[in-house]
Amino acid sequence: xxxxxxxxxxxxxxxxxxxxxxxxxxxxxxxxxxxxxxxxxxxxxxxxxxxxxxxxxxxxxxxxxxxxxxxxxxxxxxxxxxxxxxxxxxxxxxxxxxxxxxxxxxxxxxxxxxxxxxxxxxxxxxxxxxxxxxxxxxxxxxxxxxxxxxxxxxxxxxxxxxxxxxxxxxxxxxxxxxxxxxxxxxxxxxxxxxxxxxxxxxxxxxxxxxxxxxxxxxxxxxxxxxxxxxxxxxxxxxxxxxxxxxxxxxxxxxxxxxxxxxxxxxxxxxxxxxxxxxxxxxxxxxxxxxxxxxxxxxxxxxxxxxxxxxxxxxxxxxxxxxxxxxxxxxxxxxxxxxxxxxxxxxxxxxxxxxxxxxxxxxxxxxxxxxxxxxxxxxxxxxxxxxxxxxxxxxxxxxxxxxxxxxxxxxxxxxxxxxxxxxxxxxxxxxxxxxxxxxxxxxxxxxxxxxxxxxxxxxxxxxxxxxxxxxxxxxxxxxxx
Ligand SMILES: *Cc1c(COP(=O)(O)O)cnc(C)c1O
Ligand code: SF4
Numbered sequence: 001x002x003x004x005x006x007x008x009x010x011x012x013x014x015x016x017x018x019x020x021x022x023x024x025x026x027x028x029x030x031x032x033x034x035x036x037x038x039x040x041x042x043x044x045x046x047x048x049x050x051x052x053x054x055x056x057x058x059x060x061x062x063x064x065x066x067x068x069x070x071x072x073x074x075x076x077x078x079x080x081x082x083x084x085x086x087x088x089x090x091x092x093x094x095x096x097x098x099x100x101x102x103x104x105x106x107x108x109x110x111x112x113x114x115x116x117x118x119x120x121x122x123x124x125x126x127x128x129x130x131x132x133x134x135x136x137x138x139x140x141x142x143x144x145x146x147x148x149x150x151x152x153x154x155x156x157x158x159x160x161x162x163x164x165x166x167x168x169x170x171x172x173x174x175x176x177x178x179x180x181x182x183x184x185x186x187x188x189x190x191x192x193x194x195x196x197x198x199x200x201x202x203x204x205x206x207x208x209x210x211x212x213x214x215x216x217x218x219x220x221x222x223x224x225x226x227x228x229x230x231x232x233x234x235x236x237x238x239x240x241x242x243x244x245x246x247x248x249x250x251x252x253x254x255x256x257x258x259x260x261x262x263x264x265x266x267x268x269x270x271x272x273x274x275x276x277x278x279x280x281x282x283x284x285x286x287x288x289x290x291x292x293x294x295x296x297x298x299x300x301x302x303x304x305x306x307x308x309x310x311x312x313x314x315x316x317x318x319x320x321x322x323x324x325x326x327x328x329x330x331x332x333x334x335x336x337x338x339x340x341x342x343x344x345x346x347x348x349x350x351x352x353x354x355x356x357x358x359x360x361x362x363x364x365x366x367x368x369x370x371x372x373x374x375x376x377x378x379x380x381x382x383x384x385x386x387x388x389x390x391x392x393x394x395x396x397x398x399x400x401x402x403x404x405x406x407x408x409x410x411x412x413x414x415x416x417x418x419x420x421x422x423x424x425x426x427x428x429x430x431x432x433x434x435x436x437x438x439x440x441x442x443x444x445x446x447x448x449x450x451x452x453x454x455x456x457x458x459x460x461x462x463x464x465x466x467x468x469x470x471x472x473x474x475x476x477x478x479x480x
Contacts, residue, residue: 038084041181041266041273044077046070052077054088062092062104068116069102072132073366074193076183077101081265084307095301095340098333100182106366111135132194140364141191152212159208166405166427169221169257172209176236177229181266184300186331186370188362192227209240214249221255223296230262230269234278241282245289256291261298263324267313280320287321295324297353300335302344305351314351327357330377330398331370338383345384345392358397360409363448371447374398374421378409396426402449404429404467412442420455421446425463429470433463 049055049070055063069075077100085096092103104112115135118128152164163171178192187193213219222244229237244250262269270276286293295317299305305314317324326348330336335344345355358381361370372380377398385393400407405428413422419442425433438461440452454461 038079038268041078041268043181044079044082046075049075052082054082054086054091057088057091064116064119065104065112066102068112068119069104069106071119071128072107072111072115072135073102073185074183074187074190075100075102076180076193078182078266080268080309081182084309085264085304087303095334096303099184099186099300102185103333103369106185106369107135108368111138136191136194139366142364159212162209162212164216164219165429167218167431169223170213170216170219171223171225172240173225173227174229174232174236174240176232177224178227179231180226180228181231181262181269184261185366186329186334186361188364189227190365210243210247210250213253214247217252220252221257222253223257223259225259228260228262228265229258230260230266230279234275234282237279238282241286244291245285254292255294256286257294257296259296259298263295263297263310263313263317264299264304267307267310270313270316271309276316280316283317283322284320293320293322295322296356297324297326298328299326299344299348300328300331301340302347305344305347311351314353318352324353325356326353327359329359329361329370330372330380331361332372333370336372336376336380338380338387341380341384342387342392345388345395349388349391355392355395357399358395360398360400360448362401363450373444374409374446374448375412375442375444378411381409382411399426400449404463405433407449410437415439415455418442418455421452423452428463430463430466433466436462438462 044052046067049063049066055066058066081096081100086100087094087096091097107115114131115128118131152159152162152170161173161175163173165171180193183190183193213222224240241256244253244256266273268276270280273279283293304310314324326345328335330341335341341358348355358377360374360377361367361372381398385395396408398409400409404425406426408424408426410422410424413420421440421442422437423440424435424437428434439455440461441455443451443453446452
């Protein structure tokens, strides 16, 4: 990047005007020591399972199961996750192990048996891939009408790599940000990682992002997402984000959000990576230009916040003027307990971050393994909320990103003798739906919005006619 004055903020931690990257062992003015780097980032994938000595602790059966599952669902990890986040004495129950390593039960029995047979008899890569693709198609790779409904069009045609579902916010999927420093076993974007072009939503380089935004004055927020955009080089991020400083036709874009799990999977991104300071300087330039920069950080468990390098990365990001908001899905085997959430929210607040959303796991991929009934999800949420102070109660949820909108479960209540779910839209395809409580019949087994039916004998939810009208003429018209 060209000469930019050091305005303090992100880089003032170095304690000097020269932008020397702090090195491991330096003591910063804050009194914190710069954590040891563990070298350059290197992905460990299904091909490298043999290079992970810690897996030697597993039984031969479990090692085989891991090979089977990782030929269908994406697997990627790295040394930081393996050496610093996972407590191998607690495997297989350790939450970070569950977040990143494939487990046998993540495939349905018949799918597992089919793939196990192929792997056991050393089938060809072609045979394995063909079976894997068939199994994937059965796992609802694009939940909530992502492909059919939300891709905007311009005069030049469909704008791949953009999604515009809610009036204020446009999602952008930069083509270089479509992978992550590690993969989550529960990821609803998993389809993008398995190399099947048909399953990808990705921006081409010549994307019309800036033109689209310039032409839509109603939009106030850009949400850069992926994959994980923080996998990109700072120079690539510059290309997309610098125009928000320089180009007056983008002045209505107030908020730049970047969704990332890099604070968990590779906090070195903001501390020791070659272009860590360039990335921080870009964020700082955006905040100084008057933009609100929000890092939408994905944390599932307080264990992700415990390492010195994660804390240093959080400090450095906050020094840019960016705000870190935290969101994550609720998942069986990982964080289905109020105590885990309340401890995580307290820790987030202590580190200067803002709890934002608790999501219900989407209806895709290995959902049967992770799903939690809505009633239980609400109990966990409420049980965690009442353990934290008001500063942690900024969080909302449990929230389902369903086709009509984001629907929050406000609770379970009895109204005139009928047990009901009380719900409300946090986001709606029509903004008028937001904030109005509505009711669904109580169902102890319901795990997702499409399991719910209107309460009090009504034949439809208040938004349904409006919603159906919006779907007319789309590929989704028959689906609801
Ligand atoms: C969640 C989400 C947003 C952002 O919603 P906020 O409530 O503003 O955080 C935007 N677009 C889509 C498609 C979403 O799912
Ligand atoms: S970091 Fe986000 S996009 Fe990447 S695998 Fe995890 S949930 Fe999916």
